[in-house]
Amino acid sequence: MASYVFNxxxxxxxLDRYAELLRLVAAGYRREGKRYVTIAxxxxxxxxxxxxxSEKLAARLAAxxxxxxxxxxxxGRE
Numbered sequence: 001m002a003s004y005v006f007n008x009x010x011x012x013x014x015l016d017r018y019a020e021l022l023r024l025v026a027a028g029y030r031r032e033g034k035r036y037v038t039i040a041x042x043x044x045x046x047x048x049x050x051x052x053x054s055e056k057l058a059a060r061l062a063a064x065x066x067x068x069x070x071x072x073x074x075x076g077r078e
Contacts, residue, residue, distance in 0.1 A: 001048055001051075001052060002052040002055065002056065004048075005048060005049050005052035005053065006052065006056070011053075014053070015053060015056055015057060015060075018041075018053075018057060019057060019060050019061070022039065022057070022061065023064075025037065026066065041053050041054040041057065050072075051072055054070055054072070055070060058070045
């Protein structure tokens, strides 16, 4: 499913820009001594696009040394 999501127009650009924004936000949080931030990624159903995007985003952040916890709110709500 993730390959389908990321083959859609604009998906990779969205991920790149969202990750860059989070880097900027994270830097500010660190300067202020904050310990965590909660972010949300949503889509219409909450089972495909948002899952793929949040997993990929978490992987990028983890690769940069940011501890991440991903919760898929709508998975299993069929």
